[in-house]
Amino acid sequence: MSDEEMEYYLEAGRLAHTILHDGEKMVTVGASVLEVVEAMEGKILDAGAQIAFPLNLSLNADAAHDTASDGDERLFAEGDLVKLDLGVAVEGCIADTALSVDLGGHADLVEASRAALDRAIDLVRPGVTTGEIGAAIQAEIESRGFQPVxxxxxxxxxxxxxxxxxxxxxxxxxxxxxxxxxxAIAIEPFATTGSGRVSDRARIEIYQQVDVKPVRLPSAKRILSKVRDRRGMPFSRRWLPQEKIELALAGLVRQGVVYGYPVLHDVEGSFVSQAEHTLIVTADGAIVTTR
Incomplete structure (x- = not known):
């Protein structure tokens, strides 16, 4: 990693830390999911950085890959467990960071993923295996009576x-x-009261261009034009021209030009917490860019 890239990673991390914790304060009972998502993404752009991926905002049994839809009317409710997973890019160098917001009754579960992340970070240095890190995460979460995902x-x-x-x-x-x-690595423990495995929901709001092929539909061409400057980073359905979007997206997915990320969830009635930091491995440990 060059000195210039290191500075970009550090700047992305500083921005991500600030914006994530600003967003944490916005998540209150009765607040709008759409307004929180758009405000946090707007802060990234206002800072002159890039949105590395649509803000993931996942509720309760949903662990990852949800975000607000266009016109989303969901409001946060008492007892919700809200995961905010934010990505900021500076000249393409990414900070990926997440936390969980407890709107009632999930303090121990939130602490389980946070403590597992801290324990994992303490292990990071050259020569350590990812298997050792996984074992530490698992032990920390299970010691608190929950399961890792x-x-x-x-x-x-x-x-x-x-x-x-x-x-x-x-x-x-x-x-x-x-x-x-x-x-550059992102460590992100998930702790759950459920099965310890996630599966796909039907809901898909986040997509990524994964190939370049000729397309015929004008609406599909508009989508690809809109996301060209993403350089392969994921995008939200909400960001796209809404006219004829379903047909165009379905065609792009079918052709293998675009991949859709289904919302991932544990069993109904369970709750999942998440914590995440980005790190740069150094000669004697690591720099946590998002702390």
Missing amino acids: ANLTGHGLAPYSIHTDPTIPNIGIQGGAVLEEGM
């Missing part, structure tokens, strides 16, 4: 790329990738 993971980061190697599990595994100096 086994099929969600942390990940590496690269310019304009949100999910790269290494994969960082939330459960113990044998071996795994070995951390090296200069890696």
Whole structure:
């Protein structure tokens, strides 16, 4: 990693930390999901940075990949557990960070993912395996009476790329990738009262262009024109021209030009918490860019 890239990562992290905690204060009973999402994304743009991915705002049993839809009328309710997962990019260098907001009765679950993240961060240095990190996350969450979400993971980061190697599990595994100096990584424990595995909902609000192919529909061409400057970073259905959007998106997904991310959820009636920081692995430990 060059000195210039390091500065971009650090700047992205500073912005992400501030905006995430500003957003935390907006999540109150009766507040609008759409207004919180648009306000937080607006703060990124106002700072002169890029939205690395649509703000993930996932409720209760939903763990990840939800965001506000166009015209979303949802309001936060007493007892909700709200995950805010924010991505900020500066010249493509990404800060990925998340926290959980407890609107009633979930303090221990929120603390489980937060404590697991802290324990994982303490381990990070060159030579440590991702399997060791996963085991520490699992032990911390299980010691508090909850389960880690086994099929969600942390990940590496690269310019304009949100999910790269290494994969960082939330459960113990044998071996795994070995951390090296200069890696940018995001560690994100999820703790749950449910099954410990997530599955796909039908709801899809977040998409990503994954290939370049010729398309015929004018509405599909408008979508690709709108997201071209994303350079492969995910986008929200809400950001797109709304005319004929369903047909165009379905066609792009069918052609393999665009991928849709279904909302991921644990069993009905469960609650999931999340915590996340971005780190740069250094010679003797790590810099947490989003703290």
